[in-house]
Amino acid sequence: MFFGTYTPKIDDKNRLFLPAKFREQLSEGLVVTRGQERCLTIWSLEDFTKLTERLAQAPVTNKATRDYVRMLFAAASQEVPDKQGRISIPPMLKDYASLQKDVVVIGSMNRIEIWDPQAWASYSEEQEQVFSELSDEVFPGI
Template identity: 80%
Template sequence: MFFGTYTPKLDDKGRLFLPAKFRDELAEGLVVTRGQERCLTVWSLADFSRMTDRLREAPVTNKATRDYVRMLFAAASQEVPDKQGRIGIPATLRDYASLTRDVMVIGAMNRVEIWDPQSWATYSEEQEQKFAELSDEVFPGI
C-alpha cells in the first residue's frame, strides 16, 4: 500500500528517485502513465496487470472503453527502478503533467501519483472541503 507525500526532484535526464518506502513494492517493475487531473500514475506490474484484465472484459464496442484504453496505454511506459531507485519519466509524460525539476509524489492506496507541485497545491486546496463532506458518502454510518 502506498501513502504519504514526498518531494523528490527530477534529474537532468528526466529520472525520478522513488521514495524509499515505495521501492520494495515497485522493485520488480512498474508502469507509469497518464492519470486524471493531469498527474502521472505509477502502478506496480501486478496492479497494472489486474487493471488490464478488467479492461479486457469491457466491451470494445463501447466508445468510452476504447477512448480510455487508448489514452491509458498509448502513454504507458514500463520501467524498472535502477540500483539507486530511479525511474525514467518519458518526455511526453513530463509534458502531460507539466513536470519540471520539482515534483510531488503521493501515495494513493494502490498507486503512486506524480504531480507538478503547483497543480497539487491547487487540487489539494480545492478538495479540502469536499474531503470532509465525502466521509459520510464514502464511509456511511462510521
C-alpha cells in the same frame, strides 16, 4: 499499499528518485502512465496487470472504454528502478503533467501519483472542504 507525500526531484536525464518507502514494492518493475487531473500514475506490474484484465472484460463497443484504454495504454511506459531507485519519465508524460525538476509524489492506496507542485497545491486546496464532507458518501452507515 502506498501512502504519504514526498518531494523528490527529476534530474537532467528525466529520472525520478522514487521515495525509499516505495522502492521495495516496485523493485520488480512498474508502469507509469497518464493519470486523471493531469498527474502521472505509477502502478506496480501486478496491479497494472489486474487493471488490464478488468479493462479487457469491458465491451470494446463502448466508446468510453475505447477512449480510456487508448489514452491509458498509448502513454504507458514499463520501467524497472535502477539500483539507486530511479525511473525514467518519458518526455511525453513529463509534458502531459507539466513536470519540471520539482515534483510532488503521493501514495494513493494501490498506486502512486506524480504531480507538478503548483497543480497539487491547487488541487489539494480545492478538495480540502470536499474531503471533509465525503465520509458519508464513501463510507455509508459509518
